[in-house]
Amino acid sequence: MPRVSENYKEEKREAILDSAAQCFAEKGFSETTVDDIAKASKTSKGSIYLYFKSKEEIFHKLNDRRTEKYFEIKEQLSEFKNATAKIDYLFQYFISGKMDDNTLNHIAVQFEFWIYATKAGRQQVFDDRVERFTTFITEIIEEGIESGEFREDVQVKEFSRLFWSTLDGIVLHLLFHKDITEHRSMLRLYEQMIFKYLQN
Amino acid sequence: MPRVSENYKEEKREAILDSAAQCFAEKGFSETTVDDIAKASKTSKGSIYLYFKSKEEIFHKLNDRRTEKYFEIKEQLSEFKNATAKIDYLFQYFISGKMDDNTLNHIAVQFEFWIYATKAGRQQVFDDRVERFTTFITEIIEEGIESGEFREDVQVKEFSRLFWSTLDGIVLHLLFHKDITEHRSMLRLYEQMIFKYLQN
Amino acid sequence: MPRVSENYKEEKREAILDSAAQCFAEKGFSETTVDDIAKASKTSKGSIYLYFKSKEEIFHKLNDRRTEKYFEIKEQLSEFKNATAKIDYLFQYFISGKMDDNTLNHIAVQFEFWIYATKAGRQQVFDDRVERFTTFITEIIEEGIESGEFREDVQVKEFSRLFWSTLDGIVLHLLFHKDITEHRSMLRLYEQMIFKYLQN
Amino acid sequence: MPRVSENYKEEKREAILDSAAQCFAEKGFSETTVDDIAKASKTSKGSIYLYFKSKEEIFHKLNDRRTEKYFEIKEQLSEFKNATAKIDYLFQYFISGKMDDNTLNHIAVQFEFWIYATKAGRQQVFDDRVERFTTFITEIIEEGIESGEFREDVQVKEFSRLFWSTLDGIVLHLLFHKDITEHRSMLRLYEQMIFKYLQN
DNA sequence: CATGAATGAGCATTCATTCAT
DNA sequence: CATGAATGAATGCTCATTCAT
Numbered sequence: 001m002p003r004v005s006e007n008y009k010e011e012k013r014e015a016i017l018d019s020a021a022q023c024f025a026e027k028g029f030s031e032t033t034v035d036d037i038a039k040a041s042k043t044s045k046g047s048i049y050l051y052f053k054s055k056e057e058i059f060h061k062l063n064d065r066r067t068e069k070y071f072e073i074k075e076q077l078s079e080f081k082n083a084t085a086k087i088d089y090l091f092q093y094f095i096s097g098k099m100d101d102n103t104l105n106h107i108a109v110q111f112e113f114w115i116y117a118t119k120a121g122r123q124q125v126f127d128d129r130v131e132r133f134t135t136f137i138t139e140i141i142e143e144g145i146e147s148g149e150f151r152e153d154v155q156v157k158e159f160s161r162l163f164w165s166t167l168d169g170i171v172l173h174l175l176f177h178k179d180i181t182e183h184r185s186m187l188r189l190y191e192q193m194i195f196k197y198l199q200n
Numbered sequence: 201m202p203r204v205s206e207n208y209k210e211e212k213r214e215a216i217l218d219s220a221a222q223c224f225a226e227k228g229f230s231e232t233t234v235d236d237i238a239k240a241s242k243t244s245k246g247s248i249y250l251y252f253k254s255k256e257e258i259f260h261k262l263n264d265r266r267t268e269k270y271f272e273i274k275e276q277l278s279e280f281k282n283a284t285a286k287i288d289y290l291f292q293y294f295i296s297g298k299m300d301d302n303t304l305n306h307i308a309v310q311f312e313f314w315i316y317a318t319k320a321g322r323q324q325v326f327d328d329r330v331e332r333f334t335t336f337i338t339e340i341i342e343e344g345i346e347s348g349e350f351r352e353d354v355q356v357k358e359f360s361r362l363f364w365s366t367l368d369g370i371v372l373h374l375l376f377h378k379d380i381t382e383h384r385s386m387l388r389l390y391e392q393m394i395f396k397y398l399q400n
Numbered sequence: 401m402p403r404v405s406e407n408y409k410e411e412k413r414e415a416i417l418d419s420a421a422q423c424f425a426e427k428g429f430s431e432t433t434v435d436d437i438a439k440a441s442k443t444s445k446g447s448i449y450l451y452f453k454s455k456e457e458i459f460h461k462l463n464d465r466r467t468e469k470y471f472e473i474k475e476q477l478s479e480f481k482n483a484t485a486k487i488d489y490l491f492q493y494f495i496s497g498k499m500d501d502n503t504l505n506h507i508a509v510q511f512e513f514w515i516y517a518t519k520a521g522r523q524q525v526f527d528d529r530v531e532r533f534t535t536f537i538t539e540i541i542e543e544g545i546e547s548g549e550f551r552e553d554v555q556v557k558e559f560s561r562l563f564w565s566t567l568d569g570i571v572l573h574l575l576f577h578k579d580i581t582e583h584r585s586m587l588r589l590y591e592q593m594i595f596k597y598l599q600n
Numbered sequence: 601m602p603r604v605s606e607n608y609k610e611e612k613r614e615a616i617l618d619s620a621a622q623c624f625a626e627k628g629f630s631e632t633t634v635d636d637i638a639k640a641s642k643t644s645k646g647s648i649y650l651y652f653k654s655k656e657e658i659f660h661k662l663n664d665r666r667t668e669k670y671f672e673i674k675e676q677l678s679e680f681k682n683a684t685a686k687i688d689y690l691f692q693y694f695i696s697g698k699m700d701d702n703t704l705n706h707i708a709v710q711f712e713f714w715i716y717a718t719k720a721g722r723q724q725v726f727d728d729r730v731e732r733f734t735t736f737i738t739e740i741i742e743e744g745i746e747s748g749e750f751r752e753d754v755q756v757k758e759f760s761r762l763f764w765s766t767l768d769g770i771v772l773h774l775l776f777h778k779d780i781t782e783h784r785s786m787l788r789l790y791e792q793m794i795f796k797y798l799q800n
Numbered sequence: 801c802a803t804g805a806a807t808g809a810g811c812a813t814t815c816a817t818t819c820a821t
Numbered sequence: 822c823a824t825g826a827a828t829g830a831a832t833g834c835t836c837a838t839t840c841a842t
């Protein structure tokens with residue numbers, strides 16, 4: 001019989017993750033000390049290790065969390081009838097989705113994690129992700145081609161990969177310039193370009 | 201009266217930079233020790249400090265170097281008569297440019313540097329870059345509009361920013377998947393999309 | 401809620417200071433490594449930094465400690481009725497005060513600290529000290545003049561400064577020759593000279 | 601047949617010593633780098649080692665030089681007829697002797713050297729010095745006693761040691777406060793005290 | 801003789817992780 | 822469960838000394 005409810009533990013885990021995200025976003029993974037995280041999450045250094053095996057594990061979990069969150073949208077898309085509506089909603093989602101500090105922190109951490117994952121022996125992180133995400137878009141595009149919404153000769157695979165590359169590029173620049181208005185107008189422009197390419 | 205020619209010193213500097221790029225690309229900036237760089241450049245730890253003030257300075261110089269290299273293309277573009285040819289050449293340049301290990305190392309380092317520059321008190325790195333690079337594209341687009349090659353209602357500013365965001369995104373994914381063929385086909389597809397947007 | 405009592409922490413601090421004093425006295429501040437101090441105080445290098453910000457801070461604290469100790473006598477003097485008795489007691493104090501190894505270590509460290517404080521940008525250490533110490537003697541001498549114990553034409557200010565200069569010189573030579581007997585006989589002789597000068 | 605005259609070499613040695621004294625006085629022995637000395641003496645790091653075996657040797661030589669200089673006065677004293685005149689001249693010498701920057705530098709270095717010599721295995725420096733200097737004063741005092749200038753019951757040995765201790769103390773305080781006027785008035789006062797003690 | 805590039809031992813300091821309380 | 826003191830390995834950087842030119 002655990003003294004402390006699972007619920008409480010889960011909340012504390014999440015709180016530590018959020019605090020860590022803030023620290024990592026502000027100072028970077030390496031520059032952040034476990035003490036920083038402890039202080040930010042108003043707990044003790046020792047407690048951190050009750051919830052996570054290491055500082056590195058926190059980094060990994062933050063990336064997982066962000067990836068799941070980002071992928072949640074897939075569920076919502078099934079409601080939309082055609083490919084055009086789906087892609088349109090996708091952009092709606094990105095353009096009007098909330099961009100609070102916590103979200104920006106997680107974005108920053110995710111990019112740092114990616115760069116980190118680029119290093120020796122950690123590349124498989126990307127293979128999983130690219131698989132999931134390109135398939136996601138591929139299916140929509142194929143649906144659009146089948147229904148006649150999109151041109152037949154769309155290079156589906158290349159397009160899907162370019163789609164996420166561009167989106168990552170746009171989000172990366174949001175990180176650089178911290179200008180959400182600019183970010184949104186880039187997304188809108190990109191949507192136009194996409195439809196210009198897909199349709200007709 | 202230096203016993204060692206300036207030329208020799210410059211070569212040594214460059215050699216250290218290349219070695220550092222390799223180390224940073226493999227292990228990341230923080231994980232790389234100055235000893236690693238010394239070993240990789242076949243010199244001593246002390247010598248590193250004859251050529252650079254700190255490990256951090258090496259990081260900065262590597263970013264500077266890459267940025268200059270990337271920007272060199274601007275000179276070459278003046279030869280081309282119209283905006284279409286310029287943009288086309290730009291893509292040629294990116295698509296057929298050499299992608300040896302050293303270049304990939306520098307790309308990896310540059311992205312890590314950007315993430316690092318994202319952190320507290322270092323953002324001005326981006327303002328310089330965005331200014332130079334967006335202006336670069338803006339001028340070409342405006343030339344194209346004036347000459348009638350491109351539509352009048354192109355959103356020049358947004359387009360220019362999107363252009364570099366996308367390019368950065370594509371290069372970032374090259375880093376992730378290390379697949380140059382895929383990288384090139386994405387660039388080709390992006391060129392198509394751009395012209396579809398700009399023309400007519 | 402500290403797991404370790406404040407008392408314990410204070411004791412540990414003091415123990416580190418004593419060990420450091422021993423190391424500094426034996427090898428000098430620069431030649432002493434933090435490892436030396438750790439070893440001497442039977443703790444770890446890391447622990448040293450739990451109690452002090454830097455090696456230099458230890459050096460400063462040791463000087464502060466010695467200065468306070470040296471100045472403690474002032475309290476005791478208030479009991480004595482006249483200036484002669486006060487000065488006499490002062491010498492008693494110096495002559496018969498204990499001169500164990502720890503004290504000698506602290507003396508050695510203090511002189512090294514002074515020489516160190518002589519260097520660029522650290523001289524204000526002395527202004528505080530000279531003020532406190534000369535005032536201390538000045539008051540006694542003035543009391544003696546008023547009461548008629550001492551000559552009216554004593555050069556109070558010069559005398560006070562000479563007093564501490566001489567005392568410092570005597571203690572410095574104790575450091576050089578480590579001969580406590582000689583040290584005490586010099587103090588006694590100096591007392592004679594002082595009274596010969598002050599009285600009559 | 602040496603290419604460069606001995607004279608030139610000697611001058612260069614002296615120049616390096618003076619520069620080193622300046623550096624040591626300003627930053628301390630440990631804090632001074634051989635590069636500092638090279639720069640200050642307008643020569644190269646390598647050259648320093650043509651003239652001195654090590655940084656430490658420079659430190660030693662500086663102390664020797666100062667000690668010799670200080671002892672030079674002994675020769676001059678033989679001209680004076682009696683002990684009183686000799687001591688009087690001694691004070692004249694100290695009080696009106698020049699106190700330029702170079703002299704102050706050497707004083708500073710000497711004290712630092714003493715503290716340094718205090719450390720393990722270097723104490724014999726003092727035994728030599730104390731022997732020479734106390735004998736010097738002892739002889740004068742004994743001459744004065746014999747001639748009837750001074751009291752018969754002067755504690756010659758203690759007095760001689762106290763004499764140098766005090767002088768060192770006074771010079772030490774000059775180092776602390778850098779106030780030459782104050783320094784001279786302390787010397788004058790000390791002379792008074794001495795004669796008050798010796799005579800009558 | 802003169803130079804200053806090269807070397808690598810040495811050191812202060814930091815910090816992730818452990819563990820006694 | 823919670824804490825934070827303790828640890829010591831790890832690392833950036835310095836600098837006396839050497840030596841090829």
